[in-house]
Amino acid sequence: xPDRSESNEKPETDTRSKFGQSxxxxxxxxxxxxxxxxxxxxxITTLAQRSERIEPGFSATPKDAIPVSLRVNGKNYSLRIxxxxxxxxxxxxxxxxxxxxxxxxxxxxGACTVHINGRRELSCLSLxxxxxxxxxxxxxxxxxxxKMHPMQAAFVTCxxxxxxxxxxxxxxxxxxxxxxxxxxxxxxxxxxMSGNICRCGAYQNIVAAIQSVRKGTKxxxxx
Amino acid sequence: xxxxxxxxxKDSAQxxxxxxxxxxxxxxxxxxxxxxxxxxxxxxxxxxxQPQNLxxxxxxxxxxxxxxxxxxxTIGAGVRNSDLAHHPIVRKNYAVLSxxxxxxxxxxxxxMATTAGNLLQRTRCMYFRDPAMPCNKRxxxxxxxxxxxxxxxxxxxxxxxxxxxxxxxxxxxxxAALEAAIHVRGPKGERSIPIAxxxxxxxxxxxxxxxxxxxxxxxHVTLPPPATGARSLYLKLRDRTSYEFALAAAAVIVTxxxxxxxxxxxxxxxxxxxxxxxxxAEQELMGQSATEAVFRKAAEAALRDAKPQSQNxxxxxxxxxxxxxxxxxxxxxx
Numbered sequence: 001x002p003d004r005s006e007s008n009e010k011p012e013t014d015t016r017s018k019f020g021q022s023x024x025x026x027x028x029x030x031x032x033x034x035x036x037x038x039x040x041x042x043x044i045t046t047l048a049q050r051s052e053r054i055e056p057g058f059s060a061t062p063k064d065a066i067p068v069s070l071r072v073n074g075k076n077y078s079l080r081i082x083x084x085x086x087x088x089x090x091x092x093x094x095x096x097x098x099x100x101x102x103x104x105x106x107x108x109x110g111a112c113t114v115h116i117n118g119r120r121e122l123s124c125l126s127l128x129x130x131x132x133x134x135x136x137x138x139x140x141x142x143x144x145x146x147k148m149h150p151m152q153a154a155f156v157t158c159x160x161x162x163x164x165x166x167x168x169x170x171x172x173x174x175x176x177x178x179x180x181x182x183x184x185x186x187x188x189x190x191x192x193m194s195g196n197i198c199r200c201g202a203y204q205n206i207v208a209a210i211q212s213v214r215k216g217t218k219x220x221x222x223x
Numbered sequence: 224x225x226x227x228x229x230x231x232x233k234d235s236a237q238x239x240x241x242x243x244x245x246x247x248x249x250x251x252x253x254x255x256x257x258x259x260x261x262x263x264x265x266x267x268x269x270x271x272x273q274p275q276n277l278x279x280x281x282x283x284x285x286x287x288x289x290x291x292x293x294x295x296x297t298i299g300a301g302v303r304n305s306d307l308a309h310h311p312i313v314r315k316n317y318a319v320l321s322x323x324x325x326x327x328x329x330x331x332x333x334x335m336a337t338t339a340g341n342l343l344q345r346t347r348c349m350y351f352r353d354p355a356m357p358c359n360k361r362x363x364x365x366x367x368x369x370x371x372x373x374x375x376x377x378x379x380x381x382x383x384x385x386x387x388x389x390x391x392x393x394x395x396x397x398x399a400a401l402e403a404a405i406h407v408r409g410p411k412g413e414r415s416i417p418i419a420x421x422x423x424x425x426x427x428x429x430x431x432x433x434x435x436x437x438x439x440x441x442x443h444v445t446l447p448p449p450a451t452g453a454r455s456l457y458l459k460l461r462d463r464t465s466y467e468f469a470l471a472a473a474a475v476i477v478t479x480x481x482x483x484x485x486x487x488x489x490x491x492x493x494x495x496x497x498x499x500x501x502x503x504a505e506q507e508l509m510g511q512s513a514t515e516a517v518f519r520k521a522a523e524a525a526l527r528d529a530k531p532q533s534q535n536x537x538x539x540x541x542x543x544x545x546x547x548x549x550x551x552x553x554x555x556x557x
Contacts, residue, residue, distance in 0.1 A: 064226060064228075066229060082226075083226075083227060083228065083229040083277070084224045084226065084227070086264070105268065106265050106268065107261060107264075107265055107331075107332060110329070110331060113331055116334075119305075119334045120330060120331050120334060121331055121334050121335050122261075122331045122332065122335065125260055125261050125264045125265060125332075125335065126260050126264065126335065127229070127257075127260065127264065127277075129229050129279075130257070130260070130279055130281055173330070173331070176330070177330075180330065181309060190465070191464075191465050192330055194329055194465035194466040195328075195329025195330055195331045195332065195466060
């Protein structure tokens with residue numbers, strides 16, 4: 001879907017497209033586009049035309065866009081977006097907060113977990129337009145590399161990830177868990193974290209990281 | 224997802240007026256209420272649901288839990304599942320409801336899903352969820368892919384030759400045992416529907432799942448006062464210990480005096496096309512000794528009319544054992 005945002009706010013420092021400063025993201029996306037063009041350029045056009053035909057309800061013009069005001073990580077954004085835009089797509093594609101991940105896009109994996117008014121919810125199963133007036137917090141608002149949230153630090157210390165794709169969702173759930181009626185045992189942490197799938201299987205270390213923050217002890221890698 | 228218009232009503236009356244214009248509130252409705260969105264957004268992404276209008280209920284004041292003067296409880300339609308499950312009065316007086324809700328989904332989903340949304344939760348039958356497959360519920364007349372198909376998780380009670388889809392909700396099973404009443408405000412005024420009459424069997428019209436009519440807005444659910452001296456339990460059996468739908472579940476509320484059952488409310492989950500209250504099991508228990516032999520007779524009665532499919536025959540015995548075990552646990556001396 002084309003980006004229809006007319007965001008009033010731009011990221012304060014956007015160095016990602018500057019020459020010689022490629023991030024992993026920009027490098028991979030350029031690589032992806034280059035290889036796609038090389039191999040499947042004509043096919044993309046055909047596919048685009050076909051999807052126009054299949055979905056007559058789909059409009060590529062911004063005429064259906066609606067104004068939506070969101071507050072994310074303490075900043076206010078005024079946007080015009082398609083009403084279909086999920087909160088996850090809005091965060092990633094319109095506000096360029098790409099820390100929240102799209103795993104299954106059907107509420108089954110937890111990679112998109114964010115905090116809404118301090119509680120964890122799935123941003124893929126909610127429309128951005130339903131969150132006016134809510135205080136939305138993403139992993140970017142939780143901490144930054146130079147000033148990590150204790151849970152982020154514990155995940156690093158405990159080696160609580162492998163590929164890292166589920167990690168932001170895991171951490172958002174883990175931080176929310178600290179305020180939830182979760183019992184002290186590992187089994188209860190596992191139950192409270194069951195909505196966050198880790199395909200690499202870093203579960204033991206995830207539980208260890210969470211328990212170290214809950215107990216206020218120095219985090220240690222388990223196993 | 225198909226394009227839609229988002230409508231933000233300023234009050235319930237406006238929400239009702241807008242939706243009264245739709246032809247149906249059953250499968251394929253062109254106007255849908257949206258609250259938590261955990262079922263609807265999912266189904267819209269799959270194009271199983273294609274509403275042209277969504278009416279946002281999240282700003283309406285439907286999120287209160289209050290004690291009634293006669294000792295019962297009123298639960299706003301918009302109360303989130305997690306708030307309901309952790310509410311001190313629910314935990315104390317309606318523990319079976321708290322246990323049922325906490326056995327379903329995940330913390331994130333329970334933080335979003337609402338009481339009314341959960342009452343209207345749609346089946347997880349894979350033929351319903353995949354528009355490439357035949358499904359009489361999604362597309363009446365297209366056939367049922369599940370009968371003689373992948374039906375391991377589907378229903379054995381209340382099925383028809385047109386549909387064997389399971390009602391997936393845990394909350395509904397507890398609500399059935401608690402004899403909840405669903406309060407609805409519609410174009411013709413207000414009415415209260417006992418939960419036993421709220422969901423309908425698939426029969427020849429599996430696309431119709433409830434008695435709701437266009438414009439009907441669920442405002443709240445009421446629970447009667449808790450039965451004196453009763454103990455309750457929700458037991459859920461499933462393939463995984465967490466974040467999985469029930470293969471069989473039992474909500475039991477039982478009062479035992481001098482070794483005899485003086486009151487019993489039994490509902491089964493994971494096996495019925497609707498939340499399955501079993502009056503047959505209750506009758507077998509009434510006035511009888513609280514023994515395993517009696518519990519087994521009750522379980523036999525509850526599953527007497529079971530019609531297993533090609534892959535879910537195991538559910539008949541599983542549901543019986545689930546009920547027997549729940550009854551044993553709930554009648555154990557404290």
